[in-house]
Amino acid sequence: MYGNFAAVYDFLMRDVDYKKWAEHIESIMKKKNSEVKNILELACGTGNLTIEFTKKGYDIAGIDISVEMLEEARKKAKREKLELVLLNQDMTELDFDLYDLDCVVCGCDGYNYVLDDEKILNSFSTVYDILKPGGIFIFDISSEYKLREILGDNTFTEVNDEVSYIWENFTEEDICQMDLTFFVKQKEDEFGESLYRRFEETHVQRAYEIYEIKDLLASAGFDDVEAFGDFTLDSPEGDSERIFFAAKK
Numbered sequence: 001m002y003g004n005f006a007a008v009y010d011f012l013m014r015d016v017d018y019k020k021w022a023e024h025i026e027s028i029m030k031k032k033n034s035e036v037k038n039i040l041e042l043a044c045g046t047g048n049l050t051i052e053f054t055k056k057g058y059d060i061a062g063i064d065i066s067v068e069m070l071e072e073a074r075k076k077a078k079r080e081k082l083e084l085v086l087l088n089q090d091m092t093e094l095d096f097d098l099y100d101l102d103c104v105v106c107g108c109d110g111y112n113y114v115l116d117d118e119k120i121l122n123s124f125s126t127v128y129d130i131l132k133p134g135g136i137f138i139f140d141i142s143s144e145y146k147l148r149e150i151l152g153d154n155t156f157t158e159v160n161d162e163v164s165y166i167w168e169n170f171t172e173e174d175i176c177q178m179d180l181t182f183f184v185k186q187k188e189d190e191f192g193e194s195l196y197r198r199f200e201e202t203h204v205q206r207a208y209e210i211y212e213i214k215d216l217l218a219s220a221g222f223d224d225v226e227a228f229g230d231f232t233l234d235s236p237e238g239d240s241e242r243i244f245f246a247a248k249k
């Protein structure tokens, strides 16, 4: 996952407002009365949130399992003349030797990619260990409703000059397999016709119910656990597509 896809990730996410996303995370920090100066960001991908938080003056480090996604983040940081601290790690086997952190963040589905309870608990427990007392853990996942009802067994396509894709979903119980086929423009031939490179990736996400995540956070030691629906500070509704969680040490 997130191999060849990394080069087109930002193009596909071009309509996502990461500034608003970072502001929403800040509004959760504020609601939970958290004083945050430093952040560890898990599953930071191409650094879209990392860059927003850096611009806002936070001291932030990002971790991702995909070398290719981190490479895209590095290129972007260079273009924007920003210095990012980026580490290639699996967040279910975190090896981070800084402690007493103010905040750990994981934006946009990172934990949907962790498929079993033991691994997610391992990650939550390490996050708990590296936070300062009173530190806050904020992350969001695609909701069970989104994975089952919207992605479900549906197929999505986009046809575009630069990148076209076919995105086929197969959902069984709480597991959604996404088979992605991309066609990425390479160059034009001598007749002015575009040539495209085709590649495939399979992503697998798990649909978690809110109570499952809350139970796992409690098992890791967190208290004051709260869930918010979409980009609001209200409780999730049955048709919320994104669930934000906040938990304090």
Ligand SMILES: C[S@@+](CC[C@H](N)C(=O)[O-])C[C@H]1O[C@@H](n2cnc3c(N)ncnc32)[C@H](O)[C@@H]1O
Pocket (backbone or CB within 6 Å): 001, 002, 042, 043, 044, 045, 046, 047, 048, 049, 063, 064, 065, 066, 069, 089, 090, 091, 092, 106, 107, 108, 109, 110, 113, 114
């Ligand atoms: C949908 S992308 C989100 C990237 C970024 N947070 C954003 O908002 O654009 C999911 C990211 O999770 C990362 N990821 C999945 N499983 C992971 C794991 N076990 N440890 C660290 N990163 C992981 C992927 O490599 C990918 O970059």
